Amino acid sequence: MKILGIESSCDETAAAVVEEVNNKPELLSNVLVSQIDIHREFGGVVPEIAARNHIEVILPVIEKALKEAQTNWKGIDAIAVTNGPGLPGSLLIGTLTARTLALLKNKPLYGVNHVEGHAYANWLLAKAPLFPVLALIVSGGHTQLVLFRDHFTYKLLGQTIDDAAGEAFDKVAKLLGLDYPGGPAIAKAAESGDASAFDFPKPQTPNIFDFSYSGLKTAVLRHLQDLIGKDYSFPSFEIAQHLTKNQVYDTAAGFQRTAVEILVDKTETAFRQYSPKSVIIAGGVAANRELRTQLQNRLPIEITYAPPLLCTDNAAMIASLGYYTAKNKQPTDPFTLETNPGLAM
Ligand code: KG4
Ligand code: ZN
Numbered sequence: 001m002k003i004l005g006i007e008s009s010c011d012e013t014a015a016a017v018v019e020e021v022n023n024k025p026e027l028l029s030n031v032l033v034s035q036i037d038i039h040r041e042f043g044g045v046v047p048e049i050a051a052r053n054h055i056e057v058i059l060p061v062i063e064k065a066l067k068e069a070q071t072n073w074k075g076i077d078a079i080a081v082t083n084g085p086g087l088p089g090s091l092l093i094g095t096l097t098a099r100t101l102a103l104l105k106n107k108p109l110y111g112v113n114h115v116e117g118h119a120y121a122n123w124l125l126a127k128a129p130l131f132p133v134l135a136l137i138v139s140g141g142h143t144q145l146v147l148f149r150d151h152f153t154y155k156l157l158g159q160t161i162d163d164a165a166g167e168a169f170d171k172v173a174k175l176l177g178l179d180y181p182g183g184p185a186i187a188k189a190a191e192s193g194d195a196s197a198f199d200f201p202k203p204q205t206p207n208i209f210d211f212s213y214s215g216l217k218t219a220v221l222r223h224l225q226d227l228i229g230k231d232y233s234f235p236s237f238e239i240a241q242h243l244t245k246n247q248v249y250d251t252a253a254g255f256q257r258t259a260v261e262i263l264v265d266k267t268e269t270a271f272r273q274y275s276p277k278s279v280i281i282a283g284g285v286a287a288n289r290e291l292r293t294q295l296q297n298r299l300p301i302e303i304t305y306a307p308p309l310l311c312t313d314n315a316a317m318i319a320s321l322g323y324y325t326a327k328n329k330q331p332t333d334p335f336t337l338e339t340n341p342g343l344a345m
Contacts, residue, residue, distance in 0.1 A: 001077045002028070002069070003326060004107075005319025006062065008054045008094030009086025009114045010140070011035040011045045014315035015062040017069035017076070018124070018323055025323040027124050029068035030309075030316040033057045040180050044170070051089030058097050065315070073105045078331070080322020083111035084343025085141065091339040099334045108331035112321045114313075115142045115345050118282040120321035121310040129278035129304055136267050138291075139283030139313075140166035140181070143211045144345060145266060147274055151324045156345055157270055158209025165259060166285045168213035172220050172255050176248045177240025186252045187288055193246070193253030198223060200258040202265070209266055213259070220255050227251075256290050264294045271299055280304040287311040 001020040008014070014032040018025035035053050039045045066072055081098035084091060095111070102109035119135045122128075133148040143160040163171070166183055173182025178189055200219045203212040225234050228242040240248075263285075271279060279299060285291060287308040296303050310316055 001323070001326070002071060002075050003319045003322045004062070004065065004076050004079050005315040005317075005322050006058075006079065006081040006094050006098050007114070007117075007313060007315040007318045008058060008090050009082045009084075010090055010313055011039055011050045012313040013054050013057045013061050014313065014318075015065035016315035016319045017065055017071060018316070018319040019069075020323065024128055025124060025320045027316050027319075028071070029065045030314060031061050031065040031068060032309075032314055033061055036181065043174060043180050045087070047087045047089055050087060051093055054090055054093035058093055062097070062101070076105070076107060078108045078110060078322065078326045080110045080112050080318055080325060082114045082117060082318055083337060084113065084340035086114055086341060088339065088341045091341060095337060095339045099337055102334040108326065109334045109337060110322050110325045110329070111332050111337045112318055112325055113343055113345060114318075115139070115144065117317040117321045118311075119146070119148070119280060120324070121282055121306040121314070121317040122280040122304050123324070124310065124316060124320050125304065125306060127304075129280050131278075132274065132276045133278045133280055134267065134270055134274060134276035136263060136279075136281045136286070137283045138165045138263060138281065138285035140164060140170065142283065143213070143263075145209050145270055146345065147270070147276065152328055154345070158207055158211065158266065160211040160213060161205060163213040163217060165211065165213060165263060166283070168217050168259055169285065171217050172252075175221060175224060175236055175239055176243065176252060178248070178252070181284075183285060183288060186256055187290065189249050189252035190256045190290070193249030193251070195253035195257040197250035198254035200254055202258060202262055209270060211262060211266065213262075216255070216258060216262070220251065224251065256288075260288065260291045260294050263291060264298055267295060268298045278304055282306070282311065284312040
């Protein structure tokens with residue numbers, strides 16, 4: 001059985017093929033066209049530009065994924081596509097393409113959840129996670145702690161009540177005058193900084209497994225205004241030009257340490273409460289080395305994570321989730337599959 005996965009929920013156009021080997025998905029191809037360079041000059045994703053670029057590349061990306069998997073349409077047994085959550089226009093391109101191809105090529109179609117898909121990057125690894133699985137899913141749009149008792153049987157333990165973790169990295173990077181996307185830029189700057197030079201507060205949330213990042217972002221803003229001798233009314237976009245390199249490095253390191261501690265504290269608490277057999281981290285922020293190190297140091301079992309290219313947006317994770325969806329669920333009607341930008345887990 002071979003599944004084609006299609007992903008276009010944000011600014012990455014991607015297609016991948018997985019094949020069933022020993023009752024699990026094995027990656028045959030993984031093609032990605034990133035628009036990061038296009039959106040960089042705007043300091044973030046511009047939705048209309050993203051949708052237009054998806055249209056231009058989606059069919060060549062799919063053809064390339066089939067070719068690299070050394071297969072053709074005859075060899076594909078089903079199509080899985082991200083139909084939410086994400087940017088409305090971006091989701092529409094992938095979903096309409098998948099619906100059209102499912103009809104033209106007469107293939108079963110499965111709409112899958114992008115955030116759940118992030119977790120399934122870990123089912124592409126040589127050793128599949130063991131249930132119950134505790135999953136920390138941390139991306140630019142989502143921050144969730146989920147307990148999977150089995151495929152499709154899960155409990156959302158907590159999620160962010162304001163900003164996502166990746167969003168906080170991106171916003172703090174902007175304050176510091178660092179590159180877009182902010183996560184990798186903060187991680188790099190932090191390598192030259194002293195993580196104990198500055199302390200930032202960790203938030204309390206009513207549900208212990210919920211997350212909050214807006215207070216940390218504001219704390220960094222106030223700290224920077226203070227560092228350059230200005231008050232709270234000083235515009236955030238003018239701060240970076242007044243900072244020394246070391247102030248940037250130390251702030252990046254202190255912020256990263258705290259942002260990661262928030263994730264690790266809650267994951268450790270959930271681990272003690274639910275005693276999962278596997279702990280996985282997923283989503284763009286799971287590429288963060290400090291997160292991997294801090295979490296591993298706190299837990300008595302080996303944590304599981306995918307290579308960085310399978311942590312940030314990709315279609316391999318969608319094909320992987322598509323494989324388990326095809327095994328467990330009925331296909332979706334290609335005439336009616338809708339996009340759902342606000343789709344929850
Ligand atoms: O999963 P993803 O590619 O897209 C979403 O679904 O949002 O995640 C992108 C997010 C961005 O906020 C980016 O800054 C963050 O993941 N990110 C990182 C790292 N690499 C990407 N955050 C921290 N450290 C990294 N190394
Ligand atoms: Zn994502």
